[in-house]
Amino acid sequence: MRKLFVLIVALCVTSFLHAQEGIDTTAVAQETVAVVNQVTEASMAPAENPYKAILLERTFTFSLSSLFRGLLGMAVILAIAWIFSLDRKRINWGTVLKALGLQLLIAVSVLVFPGVQKGFELFGQGFVAVLDWTKAGSNFLFGSFMDVSKFGFVFVFQILPTIIFFSALTSLLFYLGVLQKIVWAMGWALTKLMKLSGAESLSCAGNIFLGQTEAPLMVKEYIPRMTRSELMLVMTSGMATMAGGVLAAYIGMLGAGDKVLEVEFAKHLLSASVMAAPGAIAIAKILKPQTEEIDNTVEVSKEKIGKNILDSITNGATEGLKLAANIAAMLLVFYALIAGVNAILSVISFSAVDNLIADLSGGRYTDLSLEVILAVIFSPVIWLTGVPSEDIGLVGRLLGEKLILTEFVGYQSLAEMIQSGVFSSTKSIILATYILCGFANFASVGIQIGGIGGMAPGKRHILSEYGFRSLLGATLVALLSAAMIGMFLV
Numbered sequence: 457m458r459k460l461f462v463l464i465v466a467l468c469v470t471s472f473l474h475a476q477e478g479i480d481t482t483a484v485a486q487e488t489v490a491v492v493n494q495v496t497e498a499s500m501a502p503a504e505n506p507y508k509a510i511l512l513e514r515t516f517t518f519s520l521s522s523l524f525r526g527l528l529g530m531a532v533i534l535a536i537a538w539i540f541s542l543d544r545k546r547i548n549w550g551t552v553l554k555a556l557g558l559q560l561l562i563a564v565s566v567l568v569f570p571g572v573q574k575g576f577e578l579f580g581q582g583f584v585a586v587l588d589w590t591k592a593g594s595n596f597l598f599g600s601f602m603d604v605s606k607f608g609f610v611f612v613f614q615i616l617p618t619i620i621f622f623s624a625l626t627s628l629l630f631y632l633g634v635l636q637k638i639v640w641a642m643g644w645a646l647t648k649l650m651k652l653s654g655a656e657s658l659s660c661a662g663n664i665f666l667g668q669t670e671a672p673l674m675v676k677e678y679i680p681r682m683t684r685s686e687l688m689l690v691m692t693s694g695m696a697t698m699a700g701g702v703l704a705a706y707i708g709m710l711g712a713g714d715k716v717l718e719v720e721f722a723k724h725l726l727s728a729s730v731m732a733a734p735g736a737i738a739i740a741k742i743l744k745p746q747t748e749e750i751d752n753t754v755e756v757s758k759e760k761i762g763k764n765i766l767d768s769i770t771n772g773a774t775e776g777l778k779l780a781a782n783i784a785a786m787l788l789v790f791y792a793l794i795a796g797v798n799a800i801l802s803v804i805s806f807s808a809v810d811n812l813i814a815d816l817s818g819g820r821y822t823d824l825s826l827e828v829i830l831a832v833i834f835s836p837v838i839w840l841t842g843v844p845s846e847d848i849g850l851v852g853r854l855l856g857e858k859l860i861l862t863e864f865v866g867y868q869s870l871a872e873m874i875q876s877g878v879f880s881s882t883k884s885i886i887l888a889t890y891i892l893c894g895f896a897n898f899a900s901v902g903i904q905i906g907g908i909g910g911m912a913p914g915k916r917h918i919l920s921e922y923g924f925r926s927l928l929g930a931t932l933v934a935l936l937s938a939a940m941i942g943m944f945l946v
Contacts, residue, residue, distance in 0.1 A: 519946050527943070612784065623779060667779075691923070692933070732894060736933050
């Protein structure tokens with residue numbers, strides 16, 4: 457007890473002396489905690505995008521080499537489509553050229569004309585606003601787990617809720633008739649300009665906003681009567697474009713919380729999806745020309761719009777939840793499979809191969825992996841789009857991941873690459889956003905056969921026959937868009 461009493465007295469005396477010297481121990485402690493918190497937050501916060509300044513400063517540029525490379529790329533891509541055509545002699549080159557002209561016009565407009573740029577940026581800001589609305593709901597559910605400064609960028613919390621909310625919002629807009637009017641106007645224009653059937657025009661236009669199986673629902677009653685050429689366009693456009701829900705997710709993924717960059721990426725992602733519509737027309741009409749009579753009726757179906765506002769929102773949220781769960785499951789499985797394949801490849805690889813890979817990739821890759829194989833396979837076609845030589849392997853890997861896995865995996869990898877600063881040029885980043893556009897992957901073949909085939913069981917054999925050809929077509933559409941954009945970027 458005596459020792460305890462002495463200790464207490466000593467502490468009191470020490471505290472009194474510190475007080476006399478003007479030292480505020482409480483303040484010191486608080487300052488220490490604040491410093492620790494600042495350090496922690498700084499370490500957890502996402503790093504500043506190393507390409508931000510250059511991306512925002514990019515303007516329309518032009519060079520003879522980029523123009524030549526882009527034109528060569530377009531010619532090769534069209535030649536590939538012609539080789540795989542089912543009826544080369546009956547291709548309507550007038551329709552093809554009109555579609556290509558419209559696609560090129562959109563590309564030039566996005567890069568050159570300030571008014572069009574501003575329009576896409578405003579549209580992009582709308583998507584960014586939707587992301588903010590989503591965060592309000594996510595904050596209620598997940599609380600502090602949404603704080604990027606504390607937990608970093610967690611995919612489940614930051615991206616998947618966006619898909620759910622945007623699906624519900626799309627369903628609401630469909631119920632209110634907003635989307636129908638936009639889609640109808642675009643479908644009518646395509647019908648008049650390119651002499652397409654009303655049903656395929658509506659489905660193609662709808663794919664800019666809706667998914668590869670949702671858009672055909674607008675023309676469900678026409679699908680059983682569609683010609684082979686119309687079905688080819690429905691399938692190709694479905695794989696070549698992006699639905700609004702996942703597009704919003706990609707904006708959030710690539711921007712990584714930076715509002716300015718989110719708007720910039722939104723502009724390019726939106727233009728990629730819009731460009732894909734006329735591009736799909738051009739490629740699909742080469743792969744399977746129209747040789748039969750068509751129906752020019754332009755009428756949007758009211759299938760599955762809901763009985764009232766609440767019903768439409770509920771249906772959209774339910775569908776969004778299913779989509780988000782499917783995406784999460786696919787990403788988990790595919791990333792695990794990639795790790796497994798790479799583990800096997802690392803075992804069978806040997807030092808000579810590893811050294812060669814390291815030399816050829818400039819040290820980016822040090823051993824044999826799935827990424828290396830994909831990069832080698834797709835590098836030639838990536839060069840045609842205008843991607844700088846130093847980044848061809850990286851973008852080739854992304855295209856391979858998109859085809860074999862999903863575009864979600866591709867965009868996730870792109871986001872990681874952007875943050876790590878591995879690209880030699882921002883041109884590669886911009887072109888990659890166009891190359892990865894669309895649902896062109898092997899899984900989509902099964903999705904379309906099942907989804908569209910369910911609306912028209914009698915056409916399922918045609919859908920099965922055209923599955924992989926439409927996958928090729930959608931891939932060519934994305935490359936075509938990138939080649940057009942690449943002509944005007946240095």
